[in-house]
């Protein structure tokens with residue numbers, strides 16, 4: 617099941633021109649935009665995120681050093697496309713997760729993933 621999920625993720629993202637490749641090419645503008653979006657979507661209500669205003673949430677894990685994490689929610693490899701997918705629809709990766717789907721546009725999720733991915 618888990619393997620199938622990973623395969624599906626890889627296939628879906630690999631087929632898209634906006635998946636891992638787009639984030640791998642993350643530039644400073646994208647990273648800065650991602651930082652602003654993390655504020656705008658109020659991710660900090662639940663998470664502590666370095667560099668993001670009003671992000672002292674204690675409901676969920678701190679995202680400090682997220683770029684060095686091996687797994688997203690302990691389930692799938694922490695790669696940019698999977699991270700963007702998580703931000704758009706967490707339940708598609710962890711069924712029944714307490715993280716809500718927040719109506720994030722895929723392009724916004726990619727920029728946020730770019731920001732989180734460069735946190736060391």
Ligand code: HEC
Pocket residue numbers: 654657658659660661662663675676677679685687688689690702703710713714715716718720728732
């Ligand atoms: C209502 C509280 C809440 C909000 C708002 C929220 N999250 Fe989460 N988030 C959680 C919870 C709870 C988890 C743990 C989910 C799990 O492990 O199943 C989580 C997990 C995560 C993880 C994985 C953490 C890990 O340990 O691997 C990331 C990344 C993340 N959230 C990013 C975001 C981003 C980006 C936003 C804003 C778009 C956001 N979250 C908004 C509650 C929230």
